[in-house]
Amino acid sequence: MRKFYVTTTCFGDRGGTVVKVLCYKSEGRWFDPEWSVRRLAGCRVKSITPETNTALEEPISLEELRHAIIQEKANKASGQDGICLEFFGTAWDVIKHEMLTIMNHMYIDGRTSVRQRQGLIFCLPKTPHPKNVGDYRPLTLLNTDYKIMARIIANRIRPFLAAILHPNQHCGVQGNSVFEAVAAVRETVAHAEVTKTPLCIVSIDFSEAFDKILHTYLLAMLKTHGFNEWFQQRIMRIYDKAASEVQINGFRSSPIPINSSIRQGCPLSMKLFAPCLNPLLQTLERELNGIQIEWSHAKTAVISDADDVTIFLT
Helix, strand or coil, X not given: CEEEXXXXXXXXXXXXXXXXXXXXXXXXXXXXXXXXXXXXXXXXXXXXXXHHHHHHCCCCCHHHHHHHHHHCCCCCCCCCCCCCHHHXXXXXXXXXXXXXXXXXXXXXXXXXXXXXXXXXXXXXXXXCCCCCHHHEEEEEECCHHHHHHHHHHHHHHHHHHHHHCCCCECCCCCCCCHHHHHHHHHHHHHHHHHHCCXXXXXXXXXXXXXXXXXXXXXXXXXXXXXXXXXXXXXXXXXXXXXXXXXXXXXXXXXXXXXXXXCCCCCCCHHHHHHHHHHHHHHHHHHHCCCEECCCCCCEECEEEECCEEEEEEC
């Protein structure tokens, strides 16, 4: 058996009480990745429409490319090719048609080179005097053309995520932000205090959540949410044979294969993580009683922003 702690807050007649609960994990199916993938892939979730799949297969337009370049943040370090975002903006009138051809080769034809999928990791110290590996924050630099293509894909799927994700998922949904998630939690707590409804709040923050997403699970979730095989292949092509080199004191390591994870800092990462978490949120909403707020027509059992999940138990 393995043990872990979950911090909860219980509200009742005497106000809020913080409780640290000791939980146990069995050594059985909880640690079987294949079983976990099949279990979550079998959850009831909404799927995108055939029309959406058709729209995702359309070639990239010049307007989409220009918009993605404008959206990217300037003054950022470039990847291994040394080409920064400012180059694409400054030379736009000269390279726009060639750049569009390259982007469509990458997206429509799935032609991304191994070098384009390879990152360069720098370790930045978190403290003035780092002493161990945990005192460093790894930062992966990716090629700008890779990030532009990822931004285009993210822009394409963002409008459709609200229709398939849990309504209280505030990550990756157009128009939502962490501020709405915080406001929803506060409103729920305030309602419980005013109505003297006994309420237990469980707050879960997944450790290294993005790094632990199996690529097989990512593929299964795309299929579960109705993305067709063509789009699944385009996403997996981004992660196929992906690798990163670590640079320390001017020396680079050999490429390290990346067999799991959604790259943080990639414009597409939030849009891929949200569907991966969605089956869990939908299951919690169905199985738990949650709390009913008077002005709301539905109960509230879970609120999430990326990997920060708040569960309400009554």
